[in-house]
Amino acid sequence: MTRFHSPLVDRLHPYVPGEQRQGDGVTKLNTNENPYPPSPQVMEAISSVSGNDLRRYPDPEASTLCEALADYEGVSAKQVYVSNGSDETLGLAFMAFFTDKAALQYPSVSYSFYPVYCELFNIETKTIELNKDFSINLDAFTNEAGGICFPNPNAPTGMALGVDQIERLLQRYTSGVVLVDEAYADFGAQSAIGLIDRYPNLLVTRTFSKGRSLAGMRIGAAFGNEALIAAIAAVKNSFNSYPLDAIAQVAAAASIADETYFQTCKAKVVNTRERLTDALIERGFTVLPSLANFIFASPQQTDHSASELFEYLNQHNVLVRYWSKEPIQDWLRISIGTEEETDQLLSVLDMALSASS
Amino acid sequence: MTRFHSPLVDRLHPYVPGEQRQGDGVTKLNTNENPYPPSPQVMEAISSVSGNDLRRYPDPEASTLCEALADYEGVSAKQVYVSNGSDETLGLAFMAFFTDKAALQYPSVSYSFYPVYCELFNIETKTIELNKDFSINLDAFTNEAGGICFPNPNAPTGMALGVDQIERLLQRYTSGVVLVDEAYADFGAQSAIGLIDRYPNLLVTRTFSKGRSLAGMRIGAAFGNEALIAAIAAVKNSFNSYPLDAIAQVAAAASIADETYFQTCKAKVVNTRERLTDALIERGFTVLPSLANFIFASPQQTDHSASELFEYLNQHNVLVRYWSKEPIQDWLRISIGTEEETDQLLSVLDMALSASS
Numbered sequence: 209m210t211r212f213h214s215p216l217v218d219r220l221h222p223y224v225p226g227e228q229r230q231g232d233g234v235t236k237l238n239t240n241e242n243p244y245p246p247s248p249q250v251m252e253a254i255s256s257v258s259g260n261d262l263r264r265y266p267d268p269e270a271s272t273l274c275e276a277l278a279d280y281e282g283v284s285a286k287q288v289y290v291s292n293g294s295d296e297t298l299g300l301a302f303m304a305f306f307t308d309k310a311a312l313q314y315p316s317v318s319y320s321f322y323p324v325y326c327e328l329f330n331i332e333t334k335t336i337e338l339n340k341d342f343s344i345n346l347d348a349f350t351n352e353a354g355g356i357c358f359p360n361p362n363a364p365t366g367m368a369l370g371v372d373q374i375e376r377l378l379q380r381y382t383s384g385v386v387l388v389d390e391a392y393a394d395f396g397a398q399s400a401i402g403l404i405d406r407y408p409n410l411l412v413t414r415t416f417s418k419g420r421s422l423a424g425m426r427i428g429a430a431f432g433n434e435a436l437i438a439a440i441a442a443v444k445n446s447f448n449s450y451p452l453d454a455i456a457q458v459a460a461a462a463s464i465a466d467e468t469y470f471q472t473c474k475a476k477v478v479n480t481r482e483r484l485t486d487a488l489i490e491r492g493f494t495v496l497p498s499l500a501n502f503i504f505a506s507p508q509q510t511d512h513s514a515s516e517l518f519e520y521l522n523q524h525n526v527l528v529r530y531w532s533k534e535p536i537q538d539w540l541r542i543s544i545g546t547e548e549e550t551d552q553l554l555s556v557l558d559m560a561l562s563a564s565s
Numbered sequence: 566m567t568r569f570h571s572p573l574v575d576r577l578h579p580y581v582p583g584e585q586r587q588g589d590g591v592t593k594l595n596t597n598e599n600p601y602p603p604s605p606q607v608m609e610a611i612s613s614v615s616g617n618d619l620r621r622y623p624d625p626e627a628s629t630l631c632e633a634l635a636d637y638e639g640v641s642a643k644q645v646y647v648s649n650g651s652d653e654t655l656g657l658a659f660m661a662f663f664t665d666k667a668a669l670q671y672p673s674v675s676y677s678f679y680p681v682y683c684e685l686f687n688i689e690t691k692t693i694e695l696n697k698d699f700s701i702n703l704d705a706f707t708n709e710a711g712g713i714c715f716p717n718p719n720a721p722t723g724m725a726l727g728v729d730q731i732e733r734l735l736q737r738y739t740s741g742v743v744l745v746d747e748a749y750a751d752f753g754a755q756s757a758i759g760l761i762d763r764y765p766n767l768l769v770t771r772t773f774s775k776g777r778s779l780a781g782m783r784i785g786a787a788f789g790n791e792a793l794i795a796a797i798a799a800v801k802n803s804f805n806s807y808p809l810d811a812i813a814q815v816a817a818a819a820s821i822a823d824e825t826y827f828q829t830c831k832a833k834v835v836n837t838r839e840r841l842t843d844a845l846i847e848r849g850f851t852v853l854p855s856l857a858n859f860i861f862a863s864p865q866q867t868d869h870s871a872s873e874l875f876e877y878l879n880q881h882n883v884l885v886r887y888w889s890k891e892p893i894q895d896w897l898r899i900s901i902g903t904e905e906e907t908d909q910l911l912s913v914l915d916m917a918l919s920a921s922s
Contacts, residue, residue: 212662212741212742212765212766212792212793212796213661213662213793213796214660214661214662214664215664216660216661216664216800217661217796217799217800220799220803221803222798222799222801222802222803223806224802225622225807228624228625236621239621239622241620241621241622242620243620245615245616245617245619245620246616246619246620248616250616250619251615251616254614254812255612257611257781258602258608259602259603259605259607259778260602261781262602262607262778262779262780262782262816263598263599263600263601263603263778263779263780263781264585264593264596264598264781265582265596265598265774265781266780266781266783267585268582268585292649292783292808292810293805293807293808295804295805295806295807296805299804299805303571303573303685304570304571304573304574305569305570305571306571307571307572309572324803325804327803328660328803328804384569385569408569409569417622421616421619421620422619423619423620423621423623423807424614424618424621424622424623424810424811424812425619425810425811425812426623426649426807426808426810435569435570436569436570439569439570439574441579442574442577442579443574443577443685444579445579445580445581446577446578446579446580446681446682446684446685447652447653447656447682447685448649448650448652448653448656449582449652450582450652450780450783451649451650451653451783452783453649453781453782453783453812453813454781454782455781455782455810456810459619
């Protein structure tokens with residue numbers, strides 16, 4: 209690349225986000241965006257920001273937003289941290305809690321950014337195989353000091369653990385931080401935030417990108433014991449004092465304030481998820497039970513491979529996500545879109561399935 | 566803090582931004598914000614963003630903005646990188662180019678975030694004393710591999726190096742990256758961006774927070790050889806795929822497009838800077854020759870100390886910046902405000918100077 213870069217650059221395998229192809233004819237079901245726009249109150253809050261607000265630095269602590277989130281979740285504001293998307297929150301948390309001294313444990317199939325952070329920050333890793341049914345095998349995590357991290361619901365499977373299962377892990381795992389990545393928890397899964405008072409090693413991360421339709425604004429949050437939050441803040445204040453801009457701060461607070469809108473959109477996504485699941489099962493797919501805004505489906509029982517269907521959909525401007533790696537090379541991750549997008553997906557899929565493979 | 570944090574948290578001394586006291590009676594001259602709001606075209610561009618835009622992830626590469634910046638600066642888009650404030654740009658560049666193998670050289674008096682990054686990323690440092698007149702002593706930087714970093718104009722002195730001086734450094738310093746931090750270059754200093762084609766180890770960083778009145782939006786940029794930009798991008802894509810939200814991207818591009826407004830605000834700030842400089846010299850201050858949107862002034866020749874004046878101003882709701890450390894403990898950094906704010910500053914200062922010390 210250049211003889212001037214530091215050795216760490218050589219060890220990186222950067223994260224590759226889903227394709228962001230735009231255009232009127234594209235049915236975009238590959239990046240788990242919410243099919244519905246944010247609340248009109250969010251748009252009003254954005255319009256209310258003045259030029260005079262923007263010439264000033266934003267509140268570096270985003271205090272108003274932290275207080276709104278604390279009220280909403282029933283915790284104290286000192287147990288809340290917000291920053292520029294949950295990816296940044298995760299990156300800072302990895303720096304704050306995981307080290308090169310002991311291996312971080314995470315599921316072998318989970319968010320593909322975890323190993324990327326570990327390369328960047330030189331953190332040792334130990335991957336834990338999923339159960340046969342693709343659920344996370346919590347019993348296989350051992351009580352070593354390096355920390356534990358998993359998404360709940362898991363990505364890309366969409367399967368969720370119950371809060372009782374997570375509490376049982378916390379009862380026996382006391383030697384490092386347990387990071388529960390709840391990026392997709394807005395669509396029906398149980399949150400572990402209610403456990404942070406009892407477990408000083410529990411950190412829960414959230415995002416406004418999925419359930420709150422604000423992927424374009426980059427807002428993430430973390431919830432945990434006050435001391436954990438202070439450790440993340442120390443790292444953040446050693447990297448970027450003002451990660452969340454003034455507009456993102458008011459947009460996020462306005463989203464929290466409009467509970468009715470949030471619940472309405474959530475119900476629509478959940479209904480479409482159940483309809484799509486049924487429709488795919490009818491067509492011979494295996495579909496994992498999802499509590500996220502996407503489903504993970506395999507055409508193994510049809511005459512078609514996942515990679516072939518992925519290509520066919522792509523050529524017909526229906527974007528879904530596919531990874532050609534064990535053990536998920538026979539599966540497609542499909543984001544939940546509008547009813548119309550779902551119709552379009554099923555229509556193109558029916559064309560693919562009726563073609564000879 | 567907590568037994569769960571990683572060892573790096575213990576070595577941190579996070580950056581402390583200037584006080585963000587708000588309120589009608591406060592004359593805020595402590596964080597180098599632009600006294601004028603951003604261009605009306607920026608506000609229009611922000612209003613044009615729809616809810617449908619915000620539910621989607623932003624362009625991870627911010628291509629439209631990079632192209633606008635490339636056109637504006639006369640470089641190619643592959644020589645441009647943008648992210649969440651120039652602090653994030655600096656943080657990523659420190660990871661990409663500086664290491665623990667050889668010491669990074671920077672001036673002993675400069676942006677106080679540099680040593681903070683070095684603590685966070687475990688980078689060795691070597692500070693280079695300023696000349697007696699507080700200018701940066703480029704001759705004292707040695708040709709070792711660890712890299713060089715300095716602000717131009719320097720902060721908090723406001724003094725600028727000429728591009729010819731920087732080129733002479735680049736002609737002899739070939740063993741690491743030279744990072745020229747041009748956060749304050751919009752107010753009259755010469756930019757080194759014109760040198761990036763000729764010096765593969767030159768990285769220039771900029772911000773939209775000062776000259777473009779967008780501190781609240783968090784937009785930073787870097788310019789350099791294509792290989793340097795690729796190295797920063799690799800680190801960025803291993804940390805946060807989407808650092809710049811959709812609104813920040815269009816706001817920044819709209820700011821670039823309104824050159825007339827930019828030049829008008831710049832001229833006003835420069836005029837006020839020269840007026841304030843003269844007024845302080847009349848009152849017995851020593852004022853360094855500034856090409857930034859702040860001045861660095863010492864009351865040594867009056868009967869008053871800088872710390873005493875800082876306190877007096879603070880009690881009278883005029884905020885300036887003061888550091889009680891050698892060799893700048895007799896100096897105040899004063900941001901350039903509006904004409905009215907400058908009147909208010911001088912009025913309170915006159916009260917302080919007429920009081921017995």
